[in-house]
Amino acid sequence: MDRIIREDLIALRQTGTVQLVEALLADAFAAEHIPGARNVPGQVSAELAAQVAPDRAATVVLYCSGPYCNRSKMAAAAFARLGYADVRVYAGGKQDWAEAGLAFEGNRAPAPAAGAGRPE
Template sequence: MRGRLATDVPAGAGGQDRGMTASIARDELQTAMAAGGVTVVDALPAVPYGQRHLPGALNLIAEDAGERAGDVLPDKAAAIVTYSSNAMCGRGEALAARLAELGYVDVRVYRDGIEDWVGAGLPVE
């Protein structure tokens, strides 16, 4: 199932926390992942991604998005959630912004990132 994520801010309308890309909370992300309704993308470089990432997460960094996004994320209408380490790390936000520039229409950021996920005792790969 692919579809729009329910948030307070529609995709492309600006974000909640920083006035940029819309965010998604952990519980909503868990629900979307369980339903198979979202593509999750780790915005960290290959080494930290290889050490741990959210279940099923793909890997793409903002610096490579122009070249690789079409291969990694072929459906520009798919619901996509990017994340990085934590709310202080800007990589998830940067990737989401870059994807929006490239024409992806339903992109959110899990700003609390993998540290929040692991802190809640949730599984990683």
């Protein structure tokens, strides 16, 4: 499977031809994920793969928390075994996305403003 860097992922997302999949537990996905991503929280079955990435001919990009996380690589290998034609791994994952200052979707509350919550 091929790797993809952030800049290429952004360009690919703009074409609308990518199926973006986060390979982290459901709680981590709910807290924050790259906009438009779907979630595969564990083992990838044929049924789950078809739900999150129905087009086997489209590019499927998997990511997880960062370069030291292997969940995206394991999930990508499962997608490839299931016959997906173009499977890539965004190894930088959430860490790289955040370091670039890019937005996430999810239910994580924003951090309080500097000085907020301190008694006067």
